[in-house]
Amino acid sequence: MPRTQQQAANGANSSLKVIPTMPKSSSKGTAAAATSPANAPFTQAELQHWHQQMLFMRRFEEKAASLYQQKEIQGFCHLYIGQEAVAAAAKAVSIEGDDFITSYRCHALALVCGLTGEEVMGELTGRQIGISKGKGGSMHMFEPSKHFWGGHGIVAAQVPLGAGLAFAAKYRNDVMSQLNKNVTFTFIGDGAMNAGQVFESFNMAALWKLPVIFVIENNQWGMGTSVPRAAAGNLWQRGEPFGIPGEKVDGMDFLTAAEAFQRATAHCRAGKGPYLLEMDTYRYRGHSMSDPAKYRTREDVDAVKEQRDPIARLQKHLMQTFSMNEAEFEQVDDTIKAEVNRIAEAATTAPRPPASELFTDVVPE
Ligand SMILES: Cc1ncc(C[n+]2csc(CCOP(=O)(O)OP(=O)(O)O)c2C)c(N)n1
Numbered sequence: 001m002p003r004t005q006q007q008a009a010n011g012a013n014s015s016l017k018v019i020p021t022m023p024k025s026s027s028k029g030t031a032a033a034a035t036s037p038a039n040a041p042f043t044q045a046e047l048q049h050w051h052q053q054m055l056f057m058r059r060f061e062e063k064a065a066s067l068y069q070q071k072e073i074q075g076f077c078h079l080y081i082g083q084e085a086v087a088a089a090a091k092a093v094s095i096e097g098d099d100f101i102t103s104y105r106c107h108a109l110a111l112v113c114g115l116t117g118e119e120v121m122g123e124l125t126g127r128q129i130g131i132s133k134g135k136g137g138s139m140h141m142f143e144p145s146k147h148f149w150g151g152h153g154i155v156a157a158q159v160p161l162g163a164g165l166a167f168a169a170k171y172r173n174d175v176m177s178q179l180n181k182n183v184t185f186t187f188i189g190d191g192a193m194n195a196g197q198v199f200e201s202f203n204m205a206a207l208w209k210l211p212v213i214f215v216i217e218n219n220q221w222g223m224g225t226s227v228p229r230a231a232a233g234n235l236w237q238r239g240e241p242f243g244i245p246g247e248k249v250d251g252m253d254f255l256t257a258a259e260a261f262q263r264a265t266a267h268c269r270a271g272k273g274p275y276l277l278e279m280d281t282y283r284y285r286g287h288s289m290s291d292p293a294k295y296r297t298r299e300d301v302d303a304v305k306e307q308r309d310p311i312a313r314l315q316k317h318l319m320q321t322f323s324m325n326e327a328e329f330e331q332v333d334d335t336i337k338a339e340v341n342r343i344a345e346a347a348t349t350a351p352r353p354p355a356s357e358l359f360t361d362v363v364p365e
């Protein structure tokens, strides 16, 4: 599965935006030249990069959870912990100009799209340095220059918007003769899959052959309702009536997810229309910070953490394939934790938005 030079560059550069102090690889050999033998399209350096990205998402949100306990963060806060491989794998196969849009569970995708830790954590803590000047909070991250289109609190609202972004990309290609063949990654929760506007979007996307990947993040729960209690049939087959190809994929494995995203992007960039991927993943934390989680046992969650954790799995792959050792990963983890602490300090000490901002950035009457 060859990757384009543009994709390789995308994978190699984006860590600098998110984790500026990430150390160089200390593993043996020439990292950039070593390619995984397991049919994976990534070099060792790239895999280390994506491992670090996922670990950064994890440590960042663990810190957000502890700031929430300290009441430094208030209001809604939906954590992505456990699902990191989906966002990382999507970004890993993307090229410059591809668009991303998701639900309220948006911190990790915002980071991997290139928003800085300060912009995301500062938004969570309600500070002026936040991406929405501290006035939006957890669900309202948005940065068009990074092709990150939110952050949407209304369940499924992002799905027709994602189709619209793909319409714009197709228009730029077909009418304005741009050649980059960009796609839109539209993330959808399993619960959101039962909303009518999803099927309206499928219809239009298929009819107009829009370059959109519908990424169903099946994390097994919509608040406290399990998928089998809420959804008839298989989610990955729900595009079938519209002729949209679909797959169910292990979304807890970075490499498997990336390969599926590669198939999906190739389909879309070839002008064949939308593609649907049901990512089988798991939400470790509650739906939001106020979820008593009585609908599942601690043992259920622990079993997934033990057997399927996406960060541990990629670490194991790196250790087995490239003879890396535990100490190298511990060093990276220490660096990431220090960086997250620095970001948290900045996000809890920066000024709050002044009263003069109260009526700015709102739709005038
Ligand atoms: C239109 C609408 N209905 C209901 C809600 C309340 N609500 C918020 S999250 C949620 C569950 C969505 O679950 P899922 O799509 O699986 O996403 P997840 O939280 O698992 O990421 C519901 C019903 C809402 N925000 N918007």
Ligand SMILES: [Mg+2]
Residues within 6 Å of the ligand: 189, 190, 191, 217, 218, 219, 220, 221, 222, 223
């Ligand atoms: Mg869900």
